Amino acid sequence: MKAGTETETNARRSAFGRVVETAFELVYPRSCWICDERIVGAEASGGGRDGVSSGFRVPLAALVCDECRRAASVPARTFCRRCGRVALRETARGDDALCRFCLRKTGASEFAFDEVRPMHFYRGTTRALVLRLKRTPDPTLAEIAARLYFESRRRVLTAFRPDAVVPVPMNWRRRFLRSVNSPDFLASALARELGVPCWTKTVRRIRATPPQSAVDWEARRENVAGAFALSEGKADGPLERLKGKRILLVDDAFTSGATANEIALELKDRGGVEAVCVATLARAGLGKGRRL
Numbered sequence: 180m181k182a183g184t185e186t187e188t189n190a191r192r193s194a195f196g197r198v199v200e201t202a203f204e205l206v207y208p209r210s211c212w213i214c215d216e217r218i219v220g221a222e223a224s225g226g227g228r229d230g231v232s233s234g235f236r237v238p239l240a241a242l243v244c245d246e247c248r249r250a251a252s253v254p255a256r257t258f259c260r261r262c263g264r265v266a267l268r269e270t271a272r273g274d275d276a277l278c279r280f281c282l283r284k285t286g287a288s289e290f291a292f293d294e295v296r297p298m299h300f301y302r303g304t305t306r307a308l309v310l311r312l313k314r315t316p317d318p319t320l321a322e323i324a325a326r327l328y329f330e331s332r333r334r335v336l337t338a339f340r341p342d343a344v345v346p347v348p349m350n351w352r353r354r355f356l357r358s359v360n361s362p363d364f365l366a367s368a369l370a371r372e373l374g375v376p377c378w379t380k381t382v383r384r385i386r387a388t389p390p391q392s393a394v395d396w397e398a399r400r401e402n403v404a405g406a407f408a409l410s411e412g413k414a415d416g417p418l419e420r421l422k423g424k425r426i427l428l429v430d431d432a433f434t435s436g437a438t439a440n441e442i443a444l445e446l447k448d449r450g451g452v453e454a455v456c457v458a459t460l461a462r463a464g465l466g467k468g469r470r471l
């Protein structure tokens with residue numbers, strides 16, 4: 180009898196919930212933050228376009244459609260942990276897989292950073308997300324990107340045990356033109372997910388670099404050589420705080436690795452950083468015949 184009453188109450192409650200949800204959707208129809216398609220049948224209720232910033236955590240299912248969420252998760256092929264190229268199937272031991280270039284190298288890596296962890300290739304949904312992030316000055320979108328990244332790369336991030344998150348600084352001219360600093364937004368959102376500080380002023384560009392149009396690795400490396408410096412005693416605190424730390428370096432996309440390499444060099448040589456892991460949404464520049 181009692182159980183019956185409870186069931187009836189629950190049914191009434193869930194019916195009421197559905198009415199509220201439908202009414203809410205009529206006022207605030209939910210559309211996917213990446214593709215703009217209407218989100219139907221999302222498990223979660225509540226939240227509008229300002230859901231994340233309104234204090235409670237809106238589930239990803241209410242912000243990104245199932246298709247985009249699936250497409251943005253880790254692709255079938257694994258990325259090489261050292262350089263981000265496609266890893267060889269035979270070495271594909273999950274997160275430790277290597278590509279044929281890195282497998283041959285027994286000594287030091289060609290990069291100053293220790294790992295690179297892309298979420299996906301720079302195409303389809305991930306490309307749409309990266310481009311939207313560059314154009315939309317909305318922290319909610321950055322938070323969504325960070326949550327998608329965290330969802331698919333949680334294991335490697337946790338294993339790396341970062342002490343702080345540092346964004347790749349943007350060229351001020353490009354920042355002015357785009358008006359959105361997507362690596363900054365993304366880094367802050369990722370730091371919140373990880374519960375570690377975000378040091379946005381630690382690395383700065385000391386000279387503008389021409390766009391990385393060259394394909395050749397050496398040319399790209401020369402392009403960014405000496406372009407970055409560590410900020411002494413600025414808002415993030417004295418440089419000594421970097422000593423022995425493990426840094427998660429964040430960029431929206433990763434092409435040749437020349438920029439991340441240059442910053443990792445600076446962080447290690449001048450800052451005494453122990454390890455650098457590059458977190459990036461998209462691995463670009465893997466076109467046919469390209470030497471990265």
Ligand SMILES: [Zn+2]
Pocket residue numbers: 211212213214215216243244245246247248
């Ligand atoms: Zn979508």
Ligand SMILES: [Zn+2]
Pocket residue numbers: 259260261262263264277278279280281282
């Ligand atoms: Zn590799």
